Amino acid sequence: MIHHVAKVLPLAVAGLLSACTTYAEPEGSSLDIARVAPGEISERTLKDVTRTLSSDEFEGRMPGTVGEEKTVAYLIDRFAKAGLQPGNNGSWTQDVPLVEITGSDFSELRIGGPAADMRFAPSKDYVAVTYREAPSIAIADSELVFVGYGIVAPERGWNDYAGIDMKGKTAIILVNDPDYETEGLDGPFNGRAMTYYGRWTYKYEEAARQGAAAALIVHDTFPAAYGWNVVESSWTGPQAFAQTDNGNMDETMANGWVQKGVAEAIMKAAGTDLATLSAAAKTKGFKPVPLGLTASLGFRNDIRKYASQNVIAMLPGSERPDEVVMHTAHWDHLGRCTPDATGDDICNGAVDNATGTAALVALGEAHAKAGPADRSLVFLAVTAEEQGLLGAAYYAANPVFPLASTVGGVNMDAIRMYGPARDITVVGGGKSELDRYVGTALDMVGRRATPESTPEKGFYYRSDHFEFAKRGVPMVYLKDGEDLLDGGVEAGKAKAAAYNDQAYHGPNDEYREDWPWGGFVDDVELYYLIGRMLAEGESWPNWLPGDEFRAIRDKSCAASAGGC
Template structure:
């Protein structure tokens, strides 16, 4: 990767400090309030515009967009006095492999073929130029879960070697809304697509197909069509990922209903049975055939890490994270080919710069270090944060807390703050205080069925024991004008998730995002000057 990059002057122009209408923190010293109020919409918007511009080509890992992004972050963080966070470098190399399945494929089941993109998306995580299913027998395995702690095993007594398992998305708690079943309406990790492929592989299946339904998946089919096509990134493992199923993918709900009917099964009844307890059933004499031709490229992407050393406890770190990557560009598209990723996640990456500048403006350096980390390949399964968690530069035992920022709100202020994973740790208490000073209250996860706490980079840090917070402006608009704006923006924001229309708009109101960033700054500032180590709650699955 090139390290010296010439970026157009528009990207390197100094971003002027601007005033903000946000109220000062109550009962806070003037110097801290000045840093707090240095976080403002004007600067945030300028960073978002740069990072989501067409010149950055959608910020795909191992691309020109990555080079520009890392150079921009280096310029901005160096300018405010942050130092390299990995020895003498701002970068942590993340070796990856890109696997791109040719769209020239069909899935044959029974007497019908299904088309790539429209009906199904298939691929392979194996580092191989050719994988296939050849008349692989289909078995419906319900939710595809093996969870001893819930006394649940959809694979119990079943040998799936050489077979292709068909799996429901989410977990049984979503279907039944029973609070005693898994985590009720709130998705657990067992409901994530990543887990389902992992478990199918552990069980020895040849293929794994997830049935997409919009409500339990929490996104529509177009997200599958855009997110799981094109280059898919993963880690290079010694076995070239031969431990994974040969073919993994998705079918839409219309295809699923048709297949169940052909198998002599009723789709809705089968789902109902699958939600009652461990469940599987053969799908008659149906078998799947598909050939996946891959273009495989090994590459290196980078996590970006910058640190403001603490004055008295430099080995103890408050860690702020956001993923810098998005989906890149697709030259097969007609018209707009760039997935600019303005909300997801130029907004969070820009917030990192704002937080860093606020800490750098403090007249007295924080006692603990402040570390800013922009991670790669979140869109490919949290790869950058997972790699860091397995190869930490800062020991987990010296990382006080993680505050993650992903897809900030762009439609004004709220009277509440949504906390994803509310009740996981004592960081909720720090956020409660910061929000109260803004006249806001804490609310729970507005979309518990979506399993958001398991879908962004904080999850990787939580998995190694670091208390992690993920929150953003809530669902209750502050006033009627904000309510009207949200009604106006709702449809566009929804359809533009993981789509080429995720671009900056002058219609956005970033005042709510600014409040969120200010609250996150206050939490970090408080933690940076205390001996406290936030703890996991007794009921958190991460406590152990």
């Protein structure tokens, strides 16, 4: 049911996303976008699930705690009452084996050389963790190499590790992409818009593939999109990772960050400067630069293994049940955290992400009420997003439904309560043929697409859908509209700033009965329409030619006997 829909003139489907990207349907592409009716989205369900999951009783929904036990039981109950079926071969859950590694007794980061003996303090100057399940880490006199942006992209003719053997060495890496300062979206790495090559996760993965002992990213606030305070808080204390058969021993010994000033001091000691090297790293043909210095650091690890759970519900398809449309949202949050001035130490995560989880339940209800679609609809509530998309990553690596049979999907993360809007922000617009489905849904409800205001921050790579995308499955990620019916763009930006400054990842992210719920209903209706169109159609939308995930999808489809 559509509530409080913005009253604007319908837009032509072909032009709906022109505000955020120029989209041309690839030659030979023909999408079958089914005509579907609106869903009956229950405002009561959205309220009840958000209120319950963000109550103090759930203690912030930290994986591996009593808060998880209550959350999983509650979601199973809600999915069953919605008329859905268990999604994991008769079970509602999928075990996600995790390992928690807490570093301690950090040494200084010592930089040595013929005429250098510098020491930098942990937390203040550098942070480091290990993905390895090892009782301690000791890196001694590891040769330092500046590797630019740390990118190996054969399809773009780019290799920052060309001609060097990194075994046992420590890579110093710049954050983001080489062309992040570009004003437009044209450039070797999509200009202003970040690609996955710009994310710190990729840089550590590539350093490990190169055999590096350690990888240290240079922190710079603008290209990183956050200050050192965020790095310090996020990279100290317990860190959770997925368990692997080899204890992650194929990872680097240490991954971390250094302050920009630290990197500048290191480069000066090497007889060069960071600005000159950074400029060189922006050009194709850059070669890694051995610095003639060494790095040493060490720390101890306390290791705890435990299992968390993804919750999986489904509505089997009536005609092609083996073809799957995915809906994702993360149920977890931060648990107990730094107390506020009142002593409240529960990070309730009402917006982030009780709202998205509530949307998942409400969508399950609406689809069940509408009856089975041709394809199966899956509703996946994943764990440990806040610790690095771990639940989504585990599912994508161990899928219940083959990824080559997963048509595409939508992800819902932190649906903020700003009120009804004339627009919706399309994160990662211009990447896949799913833009057509988004455009059709927006046309149906009389709303428009708004481009990301900060594409250089790479938000498409920061939520659970990404773990599917990087394995080839096209996924849609929408965020809040900025042009509110009550107050316009100015009000939308003010509310976004207030949430980020006062509530995000803090005890103040709490449920409020007086939120303008109509806007929430409107946004969930869009997700319903997109999912239903995918489920009733026969097309297999793909990534656009040249997108970093296109080759992965094509390879997956070519190897599949069925599915895409």
